[in-house]
Structure formats: structure tokens, C-alpha cells
Amino acid sequence: MTAMAERTARSVTTVLQAMVGMSLLTLLLLSADVDAQSPRISSFKYNGNGCPSGTAVGEISVDGLVITMKYSAFSATTDQGVSGMRKSCQLNIAMTYSPGYSFSLEMVTLRGYTFLDDKVKATHKVSYYLTGQTGTGSFSGSTTGPFDDNYEHSGPVTPKVWSPCNLRRNLNVKAEVRVDNSANRSGAGFIDVDTKDVVLAFRLKWKTCK
Numbered sequence: 001m002t003a004m005a006e007r008t009a010r011s012v013t014t015v016l017q018a019m020v021g022m023s024l025l026t027l028l029l030l031s032a033d034v035d036a037q038s039p040r041i042s043s044f045k046y047n048g049n050g051c052p053s054g055t056a057v058g059e060i061s062v063d064g065l066v067i068t069m070k071y072s073a074f075s076a077t078t079d080q081g082v083s084g085m086r087k088s089c090q091l092n093i094a095m096t097y098s099p100g101y102s103f104s105l106e107m108v109t110l111r112g113y114t115f116l117d118d119k120v121k122a123t124h125k126v127s128y129y130l131t132g133q134t135g136t137g138s139f140s141g142s143t144t145g146p147f148d149d150n151y152e153h154s155g156p157v158t159p160k161v162w163s164p165c166n167l168r169r170n171l172n173v174k175a176e177v178r179v180d181n182s183a184n185r186s187g188a189g190f191i192d193v194d195t196k197d198v199v200l201a202f203r204l205k206w207k208t209c210k
């Protein structure tokens with residue numbers, strides 16, 4: 001090695017050492033401060049008799065905390081026997097975040113259209129759990145006929161189930177619609193979450209672990 005090459009090699013090493021030192025420092029700053037990644041939705045999959053393949057789209061908000069689903073085949077009716085009276089769609093939502101954070105599902109907004117004869121009831125329900133963990137939170141809204149209009153149910157999910165502090169968890173959400181004419185067997189009803197402007201929106205929230 002010439003003296004020149006040796007000097008170059010040494011200065012590269014010095015630069016590398018400095019970089020290692022710097023990235024350690026950066027990591028410390030990250031874990032202590034705002035740049036550590038807080039929980040956000042990264043992707044999702046869906047399946048169920050309310051959302052056959054190719055019939056759902058989901059939009060994730062820029063902050064990664066809201067997912068808005070739209071469906072093109074999600075409805076339940078009294079006209080197709082018992083199996084038509086209840087439909088569901090499971091969402092498996094992948095989350096990304098740094099250790100030291102915990103998240104839960106906070107709010108749900110459910111919108112659709114329902115037609116109901118006297119005493120016929122429609123229910124739109126959402127429940128969730130975290131993979132590998134016990135506990136289910138839910139929110140639901142019901143409408144009783146006579147009714148023929150759009151509806152919206154919105155509110156907090158209870159109870160809150162928080163992800164554990166040091167494990168990354170996926171969020172599993174089940175959305176379900178059903179019609180019930182047991183109080184008026186000759187009455188008809190359907191509930192529809194498949195028109196263009198209706199949504200299921202889920203808002204998450206997070207906290208840092210103490």
C-alpha cells in the first residue's frame with residue numbers, strides 16, 4: 001500500500017466510525033422523540049360473503065390512522081332465505097410502527113341505505129380484535145321500520161382493546177349487516193352498504209408506552 005492509499009483507507013475508516021457514532025445518536029434521538037414511527041395502517045386484505053374478491057376498495061388516510069372502505073356487493077335482504085339475511089366482511093389490517101407504541105381502534109362510522117317494513121330491523125355492526133390477543137371491541141347501530149332512507153351510525157368502539165407495548169399486532173375487523181323480520185314475518189327489509197357514497201370508516205388512535 002502506498003502512503004497515499006493508506007491515508008485514504010484510514011480516513012474512510014474514520015468517516016465510517018463517525019457515521020456509526022452518528023447513527024447510534026440518531027437512533028437514540030429517534031427512540032426518545034417524535035421521529036420514531038407511530039402506529040399506522042400499511043395495508044389490508046379482505047374476505048367474506050359480504051365482500052367477494054374484487055368487490056371492495058379501501059383508502060388509507062395520509063396520517064395512516066383512518067381506513068375508509070367502499071363495497072360493491074355488501075347487502076342483506078329478507079328476500080333470499082336465511083342465508084341472505086346476514087352478510088359479513090373481514091378485514092385484516094397490517095400495522096407498522098416502532099416498539100414503544102400501542103394502538104387501538106377508536107371510532108367507527110357506518111353509512112348505508114336501508115328499506116324496512118313495519119317492525120323489521122336492520123343492524124350494521126363492527127367488531128375487532130388484535131391477532132394473538134383476547135378481547136373484542138365493537139360498535140353497532142340498528143334501525144327499525146318503517147324506514148326507507150340512508151342512515152349513518154357513528155361512535156366509539158367499546159371496550160377499547162390496546163395492542164401490547166412490545167409486539168407488533170395486526171388489526172382484525174369484522175363488519176356485518178343483517179336484517180331481522182322475526183317481529184313481522186310478512187314484512188320485508190334490506191340493508192345496503194354497496195352504493196357509491198357509503199362507507200365504513202375506522203379511525204385508530206395510539207399512545208406511547210410508559
Ligand SMILES: *[C@@H]1O[C@H](CO)[C@@H](O)[C@H](O)[C@H]1NC(C)=O
Nearest residue numbers: 117118119183184186187188
Ligand atoms: C308487517 O309489514 C307489512 C308491510 O309493511 C305491514 O303491512 C304489516 O302491517 C306489518 N305487520 C305487523 C304485525 O306490523
